[in-house]
Amino acid sequence: MILYDNGIIKLDYNPATDILEVAYPDLVGYMLPEIKNSIDTLVDFLISYDVKRMLLDSSRTTIAVSQEESREITVYLVAGLTKTRMQKLARLQSESVAVENTASNNVSHIKQQGLLPFPLENFNNKAEAVEWLIG
DSSP states (O other), rough: EEEEOOOOOEEEETTTTTEEEEEOOOEEGGGHHHHHHHHHHHHHHHTTTTTOOOEOOOOOOOOESHHHHHHHHHHHHHHHTTTTTTOEEOOOOOOSSSHHHHHHHHHHHHHHHTTOOOOOEEOHHHHHHHHHHHO
């Protein structure tokens, strides 16, 4: 069931599996304030629905910001997720090598900083990601 869709992010919740599927937005400089507002909305829904598993779909994401700006959004997202009861986060990878390099650097940064209190796994296949989230 679609909980929210503002053109930046789309939140699709499956109550049977307790998985919230989120299409990760394109990162474009002028959109960063709206992306942060959308992350706040995402966190509000995670808290309201007490969601414990999330599938972050980055398969179509493009990045048109600096590494620092991308990292800032990632840290902002993870900081918001720590306010929820999130237990597992699966991420669908992009086919873009540049997007994956940026994502890998960001994930390494948040893990080194001790900001990630739940498991995060990357997947190329949605079915495998859902299976891991449920398992």
